[in-house]
Each structure stands twice: as C-alpha cells, then as structure tokens.
Amino acid sequence: MKKISFKLNGETRFLHVEPNETLLDVLRDRMGVKSPKCGCDNGDCGACTVMLDGKTVRSCLIFAIEVDGHEISTLENISKNGLSPLQKAFLEKNVFQCGYCAPGMILSATELITNNPHPSEHEIKEALAGNLCRCTGYTPVIEAILELTKKD
Amino acid sequence: MAIPYEFAYERPETAEQAIKLLGKYGKNARILAGGTDLANQMKQGFRVPEILIDIKNIKEWEVIKMVNNELHIGSLVTFNDLRKSQLIREKLNILFEAAGLVASTGVRNRATMVGNICSAVACMDSAAPLLVHEAVIHTMSIDGERAIPIQQWFIDNRKTAIQDNELVTHVSIPIPEKKYAGAYQKMMRYSGEDLSQSNVGVLVLSDNKYHVAFGSVGPIPKRSLKIENLLNTKGISKETIEEAKAMIETVIAPITDVRATKEYRMHMTKVMFERALKSAVERFKQPKLITQ
Numbered sequence: 001m002k003k004i005s006f007k008l009n010g011e012t013r014f015l016h017v018e019p020n021e022t023l024l025d026v027l028r029d030r031m032g033v034k035s036p037k038c039g040c041d042n043g044d045c046g047a048c049t050v051m052l053d054g055k056t057v058r059s060c061l062i063f064a065i066e067v068d069g070h071e072i073s074t075l076e077n078i079s080k081n082g083l084s085p086l087q088k089a090f091l092e093k094n095v096f097q098c099g100y101c102a103p104g105m106i107l108s109a110t111e112l113i114t115n116n117p118h119p120s121e122h123e124i125k126e127a128l129a130g131n132l133c134r135c136t137g138y139t140p141v142i143e144a145i146l147e148l149t150k151k152d
Numbered sequence: 153m154a155i156p157y158e159f160a161y162e163r164p165e166t167a168e169q170a171i172k173l174l175g176k177y178g179k180n181a182r183i184l185a186g187g188t189d190l191a192n193q194m195k196q197g198f199r200v201p202e203i204l205i206d207i208k209n210i211k212e213w214e215v216i217k218m219v220n221n222e223l224h225i226g227s228l229v230t231f232n233d234l235r236k237s238q239l240i241r242e243k244l245n246i247l248f249e250a251a252g253l254v255a256s257t258g259v260r261n262r263a264t265m266v267g268n269i270c271s272a273v274a275c276m277d278s279a280a281p282l283l284v285h286e287a288v289i290h291t292m293s294i295d296g297e298r299a300i301p302i303q304q305w306f307i308d309n310r311k312t313a314i315q316d317n318e319l320v321t322h323v324s325i326p327i328p329e330k331k332y333a334g335a336y337q338k339m340m341r342y343s344g345e346d347l348s349q350s351n352v353g354v355l356v357l358s359d360n361k362y363h364v365a366f367g368s369v370g371p372i373p374k375r376s377l378k379i380e381n382l383l384n385t386k387g388i389s390k391e392t393i394e395e396a397k398a399m400i401e402t403v404i405a406p407i408t409d410v411r412a413t414k415e416y417r418m419h420m421t422k423v424m425f426e427r428a429l430k431s432a433v434e435r436f437k438q439p440k441l442i443t444q
Contacts, residue, residue: 002161019161019204021154022191041153042192043259055232055261060153061191062262065161066184066206108257130256 004068008033009077017064024048024059027074035075035103039132046131049104050074056111075103078110086110086148093144097135104131109145118149155194160203166210167292170319173205175294179316181205185228186262188255189271205319213321216240222324227267231260243327245435245443246334246353247281253338253348254278266320269305272312272372275411279306279373280353281336283365287325291318299324306372330358333435333442337424341411349412350421354428356436360387364425369404369417376403388433396429397422 001016008031017026027033027050036059039047043058050059051073078084083091086109096102105128112119112127119127124145128138164170174181182190182201185208193199207213213226216237223243225234234240234251241248247265254260254268254277268278269289279302287302291314298318305313314320334355340346348368355363362383367373379396386392406417435442 018154019159020157025154038153042195043188043255046256046258049258052261056258057262058188058258061188063161063184063187063191063204066163066187066208068163111257127257130258 002065004065006067006069007071009073009080019063019065021064022060023050023062023064023067023072026064027059027072033074033076037100037103039100044130044132045101046104046108047101049107049131051107051111056107075106078106084110086113086145089144089148090141093140095140095144096137101131101133101137105133105141109141113145113149118151119145121146153195157200159201161206162203163206163209167212167321170205170207170210171292171294171317173203174319175317177203183207183270183319185264185267186230188259188263189267189273207319219324221327221329223327224322224324225265226322227320228264229266230262230264232257234265235260241443242441244281244285244325244334245441246284246336246355247278248443250277250281250336250338250353253336266323269323270312270314270320272306272310274309274371274373275347275368276373277338277348277351277367280351280365280367281334282323282325283373283375284334284353284355284363285325286363287323289323290321292321293318303375309371328357331436332357333432333438335428335432335435337428339420339424347411350406350417350424352421352424352428354425354432356432360384362429366404366421369406369421374404378403388429393426393429397425400425
C-alpha cells in the first residue's frame with residue numbers, strides 16, 4: 001500500500017493504493033466516479049477515457065499509483081457548472097442511444113475542440129477513432145460537432 | 153480489472169537511481185513509461201514482473217532535440233509529442249506520418265516511440281521509419297552505455313538486443329546532409345484505430361539513393377539492401393519498380409493471422425511499396441520537405 005495524492009476534478013484527494021490497481025478501478029470502485037466505463041479493458045474502445053494533465057488517456061491501462069502528483073479530470077468535471085456547449089449540441093441532436101460510450105466520446109471531442117476550434121470532418125473522425133460505439137451512433141456525433149464548431 | 157497478482161512499484165527521480173534499481177532486479181523488473189503495451193501484457197499474464205520501474209520523472213528523457221547533425225528522441229517522448237514537434241515535422245517527415253497512424257489519440261497521448269520498439273511487436277509503426285533513417289538506440293545500465301544500430305536491434309517477435317539490466321535512454325537519428333524525403337504506407341482494415349497488416353517505409357536520398365523497409369510481414373521489421381541496390385543502380389522506371397515488386401516475394405515472409413492472409417499481405421505490400429516509393433519521390437522533388 002502506498003499513499004498517493006492527486007487532483008480529481010479540481011479537488012486534491014489522498015488515498016492508499018496497491019500497485020496493481022488500475023486507475024479505472026480506483027475511480028469507479030473506490031472514489032465513486034462512475035463516468036469512465038470498462039468496455040474492452042485493453043485500451044481499444046475508449047469507454048474508460050479520462051483526462052490526465054489535460055490529455056485524454058485510457059484509465060484501464062494506467063496504474064492508479066502512476067497518477068500520484070498529477071491531475072485527473074473526468075466527465076463529471078466538464079458538467080460541474082451545467083452542460084458544456086458540446087454536451088448541449090449532443091443532446092439536441094440526440095446523438096447517443098445507450099450512452100455507454102458517451103463519457104469517452106465527450107472527453108475526446110472536448111480535447112479536440114480545445115486544441116482545434118474548427119476541425120474538419122476528417123479531423124473529427126480521426127480524433128474519435130479510438131472511441132467505439134456499438135449503437136452505430138457515429139454519424140450524428142460527427143454532425144453535431146461539425147455544426148457546433150463551424151465558422152460563422 | 154486489477155492485475156491479478158502483486159508487484160512492487162518504484163518511481164526513481166534520476167537515471168542513476170533507475171539503472172541501480174534495474175541492476176538489482178534484472179529480468180524480474182519491467183520499465184514503465186506509457187504502459188499501453190505493458191499493462192495489457194500484465195493483464196494477460198504474458199509479463200509477470202516483480203517490480204515496475206516508472207521512469208516518467210526522469211525529465212531529461214522527455215526531450216526531442218538536435219545534437220550536431222543528429223536528432224535525439226528521448227525514451228519518454230510519446231507519439232503525440234512527435235506529432236506536435238516542429239523538429240520532427242521538418243526533419244523526419246516519415247516518422248511524423250507514421251506517428252499519426254498509431255492507434256488513437258488517447259493511446260498516442262501516452263504511448264512512447266521507444267516503448268514501441270522495446271515491445272517489438274511485429275506490427276509496430278516506428279520500425280520502418282527508424283530503419284530507413286538508420287537510427288541508433290542508446291541504452292544504459294550499471295555496466296555502462298551502449299549504442300545499438302537499429303539493424304541489430306530486432307531479434308525476433310517481441311525480442312530485442314536489450315539486456316536484462318539495460319534500459320533505453322534515447323534514439324538518435326542522423327539527419328542527412330543533402331536533400332531527402334520519406335513516405336510511410338500502412339495497411340489497416342479500416343481507417344482509424346487499427347494495427348497494421350503490413351507497412352512500408354521508403355526514404356529517397358540525394359544522388360539517387362533509396363532506403364526501403366517493411367513491417368508487419370515477418371517476425372521482425374526488415375530493411376532490404378537487395379531492393380535498395382536494385383533501385384540505386386538502375387534508378388526509378390516502370391521496369392525497375394516491377395522488378396523490385398517481384399523481389400519483395402523473396403524479402404518478406406508474411407503469415408496468415410486474424411488481421412489478414414499471407415497472400416493478401418504479400419500482394420498489398422507490393423502495391424504499398426510502389427505507392428510509398430512514388431510518394432517519397434514526389435516529395436523529394438518539392439522545394440521543402442512535405443509533412444502530413
């Protein structure tokens with residue numbers, strides 16, 4: 001057991017972890033943060049996406065002990081003060097069915113439009129390539145991002 | 153899912169501390185950088201280290217820099233670091249191109265290029281670009297440092313020339329003095345996140361010199377001096393391209409697996425070789441190195 005501390009959605013948290021605990025498990029089972037989901041558990045599906053120091057990562061492939069001293073932000077952080085414009089756009093277009101992939105999709109899309117406010121369709125597809133959806137929801141997701149980010 | 157067994161974890165602050173730890177544990181230790189391969193291998197029980205040595209606090213290994221006429225890429229440089237680097241964009245367009253095709257953004261934010269060549273899975277994307285640029289891999293251990301040319305690095309699928317007590321500090325890539333341009337082709341089942349079924353790297357150098365390497369079509373990535381000699385002596389024409397494509401049959405040894413059949417890999421590698429060659433030649437003709 002090692003005591004670690006890291007910022008979780010803006011708040012400094014302390015806890016004891018074993019080296020073999022993944023960040024995904026610790027977030028979900030020990031810290032009550034339920035937006036990251038376990039899909040494939042090997043980094044392919046993107047359902048477990050969280051932000052580590054501002055970049056999207058796969059929390060199933062990171063050991064909790066590694067984030068000691070770092071900053072984690074999850075979907076819960078994005079909607080702290082209400083829905084973000086991106087979330088509103090997704091809601092209006094009804095882009096998700098079951099919603100399992102939604103937290104990962106929203107984080108990946110948020111990272112994209114933060115770095116690139118007016119992405120092309122290709123850039124959107126590229127940015128979301130690692131977020132799999134099994135309800136065939138890709139087209140409305142891409143359309144919603146395009147409409148939100150189009151130049152006036 | 154947690155890893156179903158216990159192991160220790162250390163995060164040294166300096167290179168000296170890291171090699172000391174590695175010297176102590178040897179083959180029972182694994183170096184942890186991005187961990188995108190290692191965590192999976194541990195979940196599957198393919199690797200069962202007693203201790204993980206996390207090197208991410210060793211800041212000197214995060215750097216991409218020019219040292220004289222060599223470009224140095226530290227062992228902590230991720231694929232997205234490569235994509236964001238102006239130096240890589242300007243000097244190593246083939247690596248820039250390949251880095252953008254590795255998995256997905258979320259993986260590229262974490263996975264390192266050095267981790268890629270240390271895992272040495274046959275379908276890796278960094279090998280062909282590093283082979284055509286004649287990169288050198290620099291290792292460190294309590295016994296000292298070694299510089300291993302990439303031609304001697306890959307031994308077998310998932311096996312490299314690294315010793316149990318060594319870690320990689322950086323990769324150095326000599327930048328040609330005269331004009332050059334590279335191109336990378338990767339075949340995937342779909343555009344987006346996928347592993348390569350076959351990949352080809354071509355580097356065109358001044359004085360009609362060519363470097364050619366293939367990946368994912370044999371246990372280790374392979375540079376072909378035979379094909380290079382043909383192109384170097386006969387130049388580029390419709391006939392030599394056909395001759396080189398026929399030669400590929402004797403150079404690569406693809407297998408059939410879940411991603412493609414060996415026949416399909418063989419056929420497509422020829423097609424991709426031609427595309428990569430033509431694209432590299434086209435870029436070579438431009439006044440400035442083109443990057444995607």
